[in-house]
Amino acid sequence: MKTKIRILHVDDSVHDRILVLDALEKEHGEYEVVSADNRNKFEKLLSECEFDLVLSDFNILGFDGLQVLEVVKSKKPDLPVIIVTGTGSEEIAIQAMKMGAADYVIKSVKHIQSLSPTIKSVLEHKLLVKNHNEALELLKENEQLFKTLAEEAPVGIFKTDSFGNTTYVNPRWCEIAGLNFQEANGKGWINAIYPDDKNMLTEEWQKALYNNSPSVIEYRF
Structure with a gap:
């Protein structure tokens, strides 16, 4: 059985959470989405559960997507974050990417359809980076082993x-x-x-x- 992609969705709007769920449900059960509608719930879930990706709205009551990004990067730096932002907020999304967001999606009925391909692209990139880093580490270990043997x-x-x-x-x-x-x-x-x-x-x-x-x-x- 294929393992579902676990997503922590941070958004205080019921309407927007349904919009995201509708977009992802078309993928025939590939995703398991856990929602957090406030900062305390978000931080509790982030600390206690394992997720493949965080999906965060930018405008959250008393909280924003950049703060979500900061918390994730401080607690789980390898966990990718995708920002969902309203039309006309591309500058904010670009700022978020400069701070370490993996990507962003415009929050509209039309653009939200690109959410699933964006998620998969981000996770594929994460896997490539992970494999690359592991290969580099193995190369370093092999070089050190060669040097140790060669010295003697x-x-x-x-x-x-x-x-x-x-x-x-x-x-x-x-x-x-x-x-x-x-x-x-x-x-x-x-x-x-x-x-x-x-x-x-x-x-x-x-x-x-x-x-x-x-x-x-x-x-x-």
């Missing part, structure tokens, strides 16, 4: 970019080459190569780059 390796290890610029050398490589990292950095590592092997190594390297192919070369220090 009994063989010389060095890394270069695709242009042949050194980005890393381990301690054993420095011992073999007689260069420290600062001296090996960039193209400096070539200075450790035996003079008669430099041209051959450079030519083979350029050939591998041109053909985008692996390169196995024996050379002397």
Whole structure:
């Protein structure tokens, strides 16, 4: 069974809450909407329950959408907020987006029909950002693991970019080459190569780059 998208809807107008529900009910039960018509109820629900998204009207009695946004960002910064605003209030909506709102929808019978696609787009973007951040974190962990293993390796290890610029050398490589990292950095590592092997190594390297192919070369220090 598909999990419903849980939405916390903050709006003190019964008419506007019905307008939103009517727009979302066309999606055949994809959404579970929990309403809050005042600040206390909103903050209680936000603290005690889990939601995928907050949908907030801009004009709420004694409260406004920007304040809703501030509360969400302080308590659950990863929870996206969509602002629903009246026609002619686009400047307010843009201000809300500058403060961190994920998007906005104009509150009219015509424009409210875009609410569901907007919600799905916002949640898809959130998932992409989450996956991207997780991939970056995994990359950092792998790089740290490589560095830890390389530092203790009994063989010389060095890394270069695709242009042949050194980005890393381990301690054993420095011992073999007689260069420290600062001296090996960039193209400096070539200075450790035996003079008669430099041209051959450079030519083979350029050939591998041109053909985008692996390169196995024996050379002397």
